Each structure stands twice: as structure tokens, then as C-alpha cells.
Amino acid sequence: MAKTAVDRILFGAAYYDExxxxxIDRIDTDMQMMRDAGINVIRIAESTWxxxxxxxxxxxxxxxxRALDAARRYGIQVIVGTPTxxxxxxxxxxxxxxxxxxxxxxxxxxxxxxxxxxxxxYRYYGxxxxxxxxxxxxxxxxxxxxxxxxxxxxxxxVSPDMQMLFVKHLRKxxxxxxxxxxxAFGLDYWSNRIDAWEDFPDVSNSINASLSGAFDAFRRSxxxxxxxxxxxIVREVARDDQFITHNFxxxxxxxxxxxxxxxxxxxAAEAVDIAGVDIYHPSEDGLTxxxxxxxxxxxxxxxxxxxxxxxxxxxxxxHGWLPYPGQLRLQAYSHLASGADGVMYWxxxxxxxxxxxxxxxxxxxxxxxxxxYREAGVFGREIAQDPLASQLIHMRKHNAVAIMVSxxxxxxxxxxYPYGAGSGSRLGSGExxxxxxxxxxxxYDALFDLNVECDFIPTDxxxxxLSRYGMVITPxxxxxxxxxxxxxxxxxxxxxxxxxxxxxxxxxEDVTVWHDKAPHDLHDVFGMSYNQFTRPQSVAVxxxxxxxxxxxxxxRDIIELLKPDTDCEVLARYRHYAWGAYAAITRHSFGDxxxxxxxxxxxxxxxxxxxxxxxxxxxxxxxxLALAGVLSVRQGENAQGRTLTYMxxxxxxxxxxxxxxxxxxxxxxxxxxxxxxxxxxxxxxQALQQGHQVSQGEDLVVPAWNLVVVMS
Numbered sequence: 233m234a235k236t237a238v239d240r241i242l243f244g245a246a247y248y249d250e251x252x253x254x255x256i257d258r259i260d261t262d263m264q265m266m267r268d269a270g271i272n273v274i275r276i277a278e279s280t281w282x283x284x285x286x287x288x289x290x291x292x293x294x295x296x297x298r299a300l301d302a303a304r305r306y307g308i309q310v311i312v313g314t315p316t317x318x319x320x321x322x323x324x325x326x327x328x329x330x331x332x333x334x335x336x337x338x339x340x341x342x343x344x345x346x347x348x349x350x351x352x353x354y355r356y357y358g359x360x361x362x363x364x365x366x367x368x369x370x371x372x373x374x375x376x377x378x379x380x381x382x383x384x385x386x387x388x389x390v391s392p393d394m395q396m397l398f399v400k401h402l403r404k405x406x407x408x409x410x411x412x413x414x415x416a417f418g419l420d421y422w423s424n425r426i427d428a429w430e431d432f433p434d435v436s437n438s439i440n441a442s443l444s445g446a447f448d449a450f451r452r453s454x455x456x457x458x459x460x461x462x463x464x465i466v467r468e469v470a471r472d473d474q475f476i477t478h479n480f481x482x483x484x485x486x487x488x489x490x491x492x493x494x495x496x497x498x499x500a501a502e503a504v505d506i507a508g509v510d511i512y513h514p515s516e517d518g519l520t521x522x523x524x525x526x527x528x529x530x531x532x533x534x535x536x537x538x539x540x541x542x543x544x545x546x547x548x549x550x551h552g553w554l555p556y557p558g559q560l561r562l563q564a565y566s567h568l569a570s571g572a573d574g575v576m577y578w579x580x581x582x583x584x585x586x587x588x589x590x591x592x593x594x595x596x597x598x599x600x601x602x603x604x605y606r607e608a609g610v611f612g613r614e615i616a617q618d619p620l621a622s623q624l625i626h627m628r629k630h631n632a633v634a635i636m637v638s639x640x641x642x643x644x645x646x647x648x649y650p651y652g653a654g655s656g657s658r659l660g661s662g663e664x665x666x667x668x669x670x671x672x673x674x675x676y677d678a679l680f681d682l683n684v685e686c687d688f689i690p691t692d693x694x695x696x697x698l699s700r701y702g703m704v705i706t707p708x709x710x711x712x713x714x715x716x717x718x719x720x721x722x723x724x725x726x727x728x729x730x731x732x733x734x735x736x737x738x739x740x741e742d743v744t745v746w747h748d749k750a751p752h753d754l755h756d757v758f759g760m761s762y763n764q765f766t767r768p769q770s771v772a773v774x775x776x777x778x779x780x781x782x783x784x785x786x787x788r789d790i791i792e793l794l795k796p797d798t799d800c801e802v803l804a805r806y807r808h809y810a811w812g813a814y815a816a817i818t819r820h821s822f823g824d825x826x827x828x829x830x831x832x833x834x835x836x837x838x839x840x841x842x843x844x845x846x847x848x849x850x851x852x853x854x855x856x857l858a859l860a861g862v863l864s865v866r867q868g869e870n871a872q873g874r875t876l877t878y879m880x881x882x883x884x885x886x887x888x889x890x891x892x893x894x895x896x897x898x899x900x901x902x903x904x905x906x907x908x909x910x911x912x913x914x915x916x917x918q919a920l921q922q923g924h925q926v927s928q929g930e931d932l933v934v935p936a937w938n939l940v941v942v943m944s
Contacts, residue, residue, distance in 0.1 A: 242574030244273035270612020278313025282320035317382040327353035332389035377475040385494035386451035390436035417442035459503035477508040479543040490669025510544040528570025541574035548592035558937035569866035569878035606908030627868035632852035640711035671708040683856025725823030729850035759800030759820025772807040792831035895944035
């Protein structure tokens, strides 16, 4: 039976002996530098298929063996990656169709992640190299686990293989009933109807959101099956004391941003024992902690709250990400504050040529110690020491708030229906659009700013799962099945607090718009309905009741024109000569709970205040609300049943604030000098020291880019 938890906090980096300049042999130097910095694990092999198998069936594991044996000499553990995410040139020469055919045409050799994951030749040769590699390394004592593939997605494949499998899937789903499929997808529109399976068209240019959505859902399912296929191969050989992981990544806005469009993380995570994640984020003046927290909260949630490993995060990273003194240590602890049991950098040394030359690792191109490497050592040595090592590992969350997310809604809104848009405004028109992930992140960021922690749940979350939360939020849940709607109705009836935003419950899971009163089957729950919306032009929002102390705001991007029932509480209305009769925010009691609707996009500070009132009303605010805007507060329970409270200062100024808890300081501020080492004198002069007993309400002084952790 595979392991589902690590034995210690993992701290490490990706290490590629294959990439070191050939005129030097520094593997022992690297390993000694790692050990000096407290690095206890490396990740190898995941990008090196052409080195492991230079010609078909000819395997060369020289670099693998060098890394494994050197790691063993220095007491460093190893995670071995399957090398399948970058195909070798000989495979493409033999089987050009292993490269994905996309709507832009047939892929060409060069970049990584350009293959068709359902291609039979790719699967055949992929299985062969996986079996050869894992069989070779499985019983090496340094190997603790395996990473299957790397940031796997479906790579926008519309290949004949992918589409053939999709048609087979539809035939099974609809029991060979084309009439049922045409009706479900609305294919009579624009003569898109299909009346014979052999006439099934290429779907890569479909204008039908239902058919396209079904195809994307199918392709996401192939990602989950692909990872399960790799995991099953590895498990045939792996030892029982080893684990399988995968580094899931997120939507990208120049950094990790929102829910991944091409993967259903909840389904795909079933293939792994421990979830892994890539989290990249702005640094320097752009460091807020939000991307770290968002990525961690999603990664923790996809395995039901279990701890996860950050398999990739930045050290020096790209331009503009070189951490200020103190930031690297703060970032590392920020990952632990979300429930991570490991932090690993991509990567150890900066690569000297090719695509990622300036995506820099812990070491720069001169391979010498630098401030980033030295500061990594401050954290690495700190968390390696007992009792801190045992106090911080395996922290679990008990959050009262959940955000429900949906790949189907993401697909529909990103590709077809950016909110507020009508006919002809499909993405790609050149018009600036707002989509699903923007809404999700605005809600999440508002909660983060309020120090209200949350989990993420899928749309098929059970009633038992929903009942664990005092508040459930559905940001722009455009697609929702009848089962989801019924479950949310029961959740509110049984005492839950539901908060939904504009563009929720518009369509079913097939992107077919419901044809009854909106919101479908929930208008009595929310105590309002609407049947019109528009883009606002100089429309203000005026607040009432418990939000009466808020200043007016501008409605952005969309206004749904809510018609409240007589027993519905109106928290905000539109101030406009045409739309003044309609509500903008409502709340309604239903059963033992209530449901709130936010019908327009609000500025970040306004949304934050609306969410503050909502969490206070629901009784889910938590201990950190009083420090909102001052320190970021994250909490959890460690393996000894003690509460850990992280207080993180993401600013360049010293902060003084009253402690929300009583307890013992287990992580104290440390002042990092410009050279990456600890300024011992300045650190000794800090009021907070490890072991200090803190009383609730006692003023805590947290220096710039620093933190304190209190154990209660």
C-alpha cells in the first residue's frame, strides 16, 4: 500500500545533472551545498526522455544513477519523475502523429507538452520508458516517490484519435440515440444537427457551446485517465513505502492565477497518493501571498483536505521575481501555512542555454552561492530542527467557508460567454472580456484580505460535504446540474449560508440555458428573480440595511436586474433613472438558512466590505478578521492537536498588531541581510523570540516581509 503522507517536511529543488555544462563535474559540490542549506530532497528525470532513451529501446541511465548515488552519499532523498512530457526527436520521426493536432494545425517538434496524450504510439513508447526507468530506480534507498508526467493537460488536441474517442463516448452516453444528443446540445441551430454517426463533423471549429463543452469535458477526462494509466504502471513496480504525486498547475496570467481550464483537478487527483502543485507568483513589490494561498487551498482541497507538496515554486524565477531580503523565507512559510508538507524550487541551478535560460534557480549561472541560496538555507536549516520540524508538519485545516468551482463554467465563460456579453462577443473578438477565473479570484482575494480561509469543492460535492461548511460561495457558477441545484437548496434549508454572484445557475452541465424563471429552481431560495441584464453605463450602487455604512460604488461589466419578493431583504439597489427599481444585492431566509445574491461586479474594496458583512452575518469570520489589512492570518491544527496561527506581513513596513490568540512563539521573526544571511544582532533585538509566551491582545511587532507563528 502506497504512502499518503511524507515523513518530514520536504525542502528541495529540481536537479538536472543532464543540464550541467559538460566541462565541469560538480555533483558532489552541488550535493554538499544542498545539505548545507538544509535541502533534503531533489526531483529528477521528468524532462529527460531523450537522454534516458537516446534511440528506441536503448536506455542510458547514467545521469539518473549519478544523481541517485550522490544523493545517497549526502543523505538527500529523491523523487523520480516519469520523463513523458517532452518527446524525443526519434519518436517524432518515427510517428509524427504523436504530436498533437490543434485548431491551429499539426504540431511541430521543439517545445515540450505538444503531444497527443491518447495517441497509441505515444502510449506504447511512453509505457516502455516508464517501465524501464521505474524498474531501474525503484529499489534505490534514496527514492521516496514518483512524479507522474509533468503539468499534464490535453494540449488542445483535436486529433483524429481524440475525436474518434469522443464520438465513442457520446454514443455510449446517449445510448446511440442521435435525437437525444441533438436535443441535449441544441444542434438544430444553424443546421448543426447530426443525423448519422458517420457524418459526425470535426468539432474543432464548433460554434455550439454545448458540443464544445462536452468535448472539453471529455478531453479533461482523458487527462485523468492518462495520469491513472501512468500511476498504475508505476505502482506495479514501486515499493509500498513510496508515493505517487503529480505537479498540477493553474490558469496563467504571467503567474499562477485561477482554476486550470484543461484539467479537472478533483478527478485527476484520484490518480495520486499525495497531491503536488506548481505555484508561481509575483515577488518584489508584487508579493501579496494571494497566489500562494490560492494554489495551496486548491491543492489541499482536491484530496479532501490532505497535505500536499509544492513540487515547483520560484527561487529567483523570471525577471521581476528576485526576492527582497526576507521574502524567500516568508514565501516558504506561507506554503506551510496553507497545509503544504514540502516546498521545492524549480530549480537548483540556472540553465545555460535554451528556452528557460533566464528562469533562474537557487544558483545563478556562475553556480556560486548568492543571497537567494543563502536565505533558502535559513529556512531549510530552521525547519529541519526539532521540535519545530514536528510542530509544523501535517497541519490540517478546519475551514468554515467553501468556494464551489466548475470547469464547465470556466469553459463556457472563457470560450463563449464572458459575463455581460451577448451575441457576437465570443472571446477572440479583440474586445476586452471578463471571464470565470477573474470572478473566482476576486471573491477569493476578498476573503484572503479578510483573513477568512476557505476550501474549494466541486459541483458534485455531496450533501455531507456541503454540511461541513457554514458558508458556501458560488462565483459565476454559470453551469450547474439539477443535482447541484438540489444539493444547494437542501444546504440552505438545513441552515447553510449560500452566497452566489452574477451569472450563476444560468445553464445545466451541457451549457443549455434553463428556460424557467432565473435563478433556475432557486428563485424561492433567493427570494428574487430576474430575466434581464445589461452592461452598465454610469450606474451606481447604493447600499441599504446592514451595508448602509458603505459608500456608493460603480457597477462594473454587468448588472442583473433583480426583482425581489416582498420578504426579501434588499442590501443594495442601482442608482440610475432607468434601473432604479431593481435590486443589486439581496438576502433571503429559506428554511433554517439564507441565500445572498450579488448581481453586479464590484470594485475590489467594495466587494471586500460586502463579503465582510456576509461572513459576519454567517458567523464564519474567524479569529483573523480583526487583523484584516494589517497581517495575513492562517490557521490549522498540527499533528499533536495544537493550533498553529501564522501571522504573515506581506509589506515593506514593520507592523504592530494585537495577537488574535494566546500561545507560544514557535517561529519568530528573523532579519535577513542583503547577503541572504541572518542579521543576528538585529534579530536578537526583536521583541518576539522563539519560546516567547504570547497573550491574546498582546501587541506583536512583525518586521517587513516577515512572520510569526504561535502555537496554542
